[in-house]
Amino acid sequence: MKNVSDFLDATYLKTPQQAGISKLENDAVVEALLQNAVQYKYKCVMIRPDYVLFAKQFLAKNKSKVLVGTVIDFPEGTASLDEKLSQAQLAIDDSADDLDFVIDYQAFKNGDFTLVQHQVKECTMLCLQYHKTVKWIIETAALSNKEIIQITALIKNVVIKNFKETDYANVFVKSSTGFYKTTNNQPNGATPNAITLMLENATPLSVKASGGIKTLKEVMFYLQMGVKRIGTSAQNEIIHQSKL
Secondary structure (H helix, E strand, C coil): CCCHHHHEEEEECCCHHHHCCCHHHHHHHHHHHHHHHHHHCCCEEEECHHHHHHHHHHHHHCCCCCEEEEEECCCCCCCCHHHHHHHHHHHHHCCCCEEEEECCHHHHHCCCHHHHHHHHHHHHHHHHHCCCEEEEECCHHHCCHHHHHHHHHHHHHHHHHHCCHHHHHHEEEECCCCCCCCCCCCCCCCCHHHHHHHHHHHCCCEEEEECCCCCHHHHHHHHHHCCCEEEECCHHHHHHHHCC
16 A cells, blocks of 8 residues: 555645634644644645745754645736746745646636746746746636646646656646635535546646545545645545554
8 A cells, every 4th residue: 555645745725814813823733734744754745835934944853854835826826927936936945845836727718828838837947947846736626627638738738848858757737726616515626537637638747636635535546546646634634544
């Protein structure tokens, strides 16, 4: 059996306002996540940009090799290229290892493919220059099956056209922010259908499944499909289930 923690991006991306708690309480949640990361050796912790430096220092102090990831232009994805690059540079300066960008899926849905291609190229180039891993969140719940196929292929084609084969392992297509509001209680995160479409159209890039993944059974299902990373905020429960 695969060592589940090696594939988990343990995630906490709520602001104090979203969590309904104070900043001090929010800081404590992040610190607890980092303590768990030291204990369980997750692949990565995914946190808001303002916690990156603290996380790097905490993990270094505890001699942990867990990576620190953060989100860029989260969760809407509608910022300009300059804003995306500026946020990314700040995260890189704070020593983030992984940068998960929300692609401008609204521009894509409106047919502005050139804008989206340019953003993917420039932001990916910045990250790869610093030997970072970049993941493109496409927000599958906002897309039709056809759009999932097209936007995944767009990212793949930009990477193949502009970067070396040795770079491919450091670029992912990622399903969801987990913050998208759906109607009629439709799933807002990873689904078997969406992940299948992504896997079929992302190769040679890797796929990260995220959003709504809460059980070990789901994690194993997606790993067996061929996903290389799992984003989850239920990491403690998943690790507990893996030890039963």
